[in-house]
Structures are given as C-alpha cells and as structure tokens.
Amino acid sequence: MKITVNITDKSVYEKLVKMAEMVNIPVEKLVKRVIKGVALQGDFVVKEFLIKNPIRVRGKMERLEVAFSIAVEYGMRFYWFFLEPFLKRLDAFGHYYVDDMDVDYEGNVICFHFALLRGSPLRIHTFFLDLEGLSGGVSITTYTYLNEGTPKEILDRMDELSGSIEDEIINHEDFQALESIRLEVNKGEKMIIFEAYAEEHDDLPPIPELSNFIRKLLVKSGYQKWEKTYNAEKE
The missing domain is CATH 3.30.1360 (Gyrase A; domain 2)
Known part of the structure; x- marks a missing residue:
C-alpha cells in the first residue's frame, strides 16, 4: 500500500530534514519509520488520550496532535530523568x-x-x-x-x-x-x-x-x- 504525504508547513519539513541528517538517512525513510512507529504504538495514545480520557481541545486533528505531543513529551522526560540514569547505573x-x-x-x-x-x-x-x-x-x-x-x-x-x-x-x-x-x-x-x-x-x-x-x-x-x-x- 502506498501513502503520499504532503508537508505544507516549511518548519515541519525542515525539522524532519534535520532529524534525517542526524541519523544519516533520507528524509523519506525517516517519515516511513515515524509512520511505522505510530502504527505500532499509536493505538495506545488514541485509546488513552482521545477515547478513555479525551483531551479538552477543539477539533479532531488538534486533539490528535496534542495527544501525540503529550505522549512523546511525558515519555521522553521519564526516560531522561529516570530510565536512562538507571540503565547506565546497571551498565x-x-x-x-x-x-x-x-x-x-x-x-x-x-x-x-x-x-x-x-x-x-x-x-x-x-x-x-x-x-x-x-x-x-x-x-x-x-x-x-x-x-x-x-x-x-x-x-x-x-x-x-x-x-x-x-x-x-x-x-x-x-x-x-x-x-x-x-x-x-x-x-x-x-x-x-x-x-x-x-x-x-x-x-x-x-x-x-x-x-x-x-x-x-x-x-x-x-x-x-x-x-x-x-x-x-x-x-
């Protein structure tokens, strides 16, 4: 199955390009990996933030964007402040x-x-x-x-x-x-x-x-x- 993605926001595209350069892969492959990650873990975000505990933001697209932003932000902070130091302590x-x-x-x-x-x-x-x-x-x-x-x-x-x-x-x-x-x-x-x-x-x-x-x-x-x-x- 082929999905075409049009990115109209220049700043979003520039950030994707920057991330692709950081890991040294084409931006198209980066986007594919991001989509795969959303497919594998996105159902949890949708269930927790949009269905069980809906975010009080107007508009379906806006709620979806906020839900994923919260999930990534909370997850990364927990990782930075707790998991990473703990795993390093265990080598x-x-x-x-x-x-x-x-x-x-x-x-x-x-x-x-x-x-x-x-x-x-x-x-x-x-x-x-x-x-x-x-x-x-x-x-x-x-x-x-x-x-x-x-x-x-x-x-x-x-x-x-x-x-x-x-x-x-x-x-x-x-x-x-x-x-x-x-x-x-x-x-x-x-x-x-x-x-x-x-x-x-x-x-x-x-x-x-x-x-x-x-x-x-x-x-x-x-x-x-x-x-x-x-x-x-x-x-």
Whole structure:
C-alpha cells in the first residue's frame, strides 16, 4: 500500500530534514519509520488520550496532535530523568528497552520488565526489577532462554555446574551487597534464572558482569558450542 504525504508547513519539513541528517538517512525513510512507529504504538495514545480520557481541545486533528505531543513529551522526560540514569547505573544502557511497566500503589512498588535489544551480545534476555519506591530496596530477576532442542545431558551438566557458578557470583566484589542470591537452571522450561535482592538501587550489580557468569555456565556445560552447531545446521 502506498501513502503520499504532503508537508505544507516549511518548519515541519525542515525539522524532519534535520532529524534525517542526524541519523544519516533520507528524509523519506525517516517519515516511513515515524509512520511505522505510530502504527505500532499509536493505538495506545488514541485509546488513552482521545477515547478513555479525551483531551479538552477543539477539533479532531488538534486533539490528535496534542495527544501525540503529550505522549512523546511525558515519555521522553521519564526516560531522561529516570530510565536512562538507571540503565547506565546497571551498565545496561543501549542493550535493553522497557518492555512493560506496572505500579502497585498500595504496596509502593514499581515493576519494570526490560528486554534485550536485537544485536546485543549479552546473555541475559530479559530481567525484571521490583522497586520499593524510588529509593528503597529492589528485587531483580533475570532470565536466559535456552533453545527448545537443548539435549538433556547438557541441561543436566548445566544444572550440576550452577551451584559452583552461584558461589562465584556470591564471592564476586560486584555482588557483595546483594542478598538472597539464587541461580537456577529450570530444565523443564529450559531457562536460567537469577534472583537477588538489594537494599539500595546502587547495590545492584552490572548486568554485563552477571551476563559473563551466565556465559561461563553456557560454555562450561557445552551449551554454547552445541548452540553454534545447531544454528549453523538450521541455516
């Protein structure tokens, strides 16, 4: 399907050109990506700002423009002031994005689900943070998903090795402030789970460091070598 867009506002066009130059792509491709982004996330903006809680602005087009402006403005401010510093503190900035978020107002807990960006070499695919307010304790749970075809003997070996890797994590200097550390290989669900609790946000370990321990488990168990061969055969 082809859609033709006529931009009559010169200042809008100039801003689009400037953005395209910043990322070094043609302005036409930039507009296509923007349209795709609106298609993927725009229904949420329409439902929340135009249907459930309609903005008190006259005119459908004006309300739509204000709705997207508010969504982008609020989202970017939350990102700048909270998410970016938090991800940098975990040394995970550029590797993960927020896949979901929830707030338990009664329990004063903010829950985040982070998912790995495509192309990142880290071995932790998703992790969850349950924050007790903005400056209290925090629980972390990470998941590394294994291939469905992983042989039983590799899973068994991984399970046997997990205890010694857990001990290494506990004794590592970056993990000294953590409590209730647990590393588990769930052979049924085919995943590696790490759990821990920190009394302060700053006590959380760097995600890449934790990923290194997971990678060590994958290598020593023979999984990483098997996975490489398995993927090559599929290609």
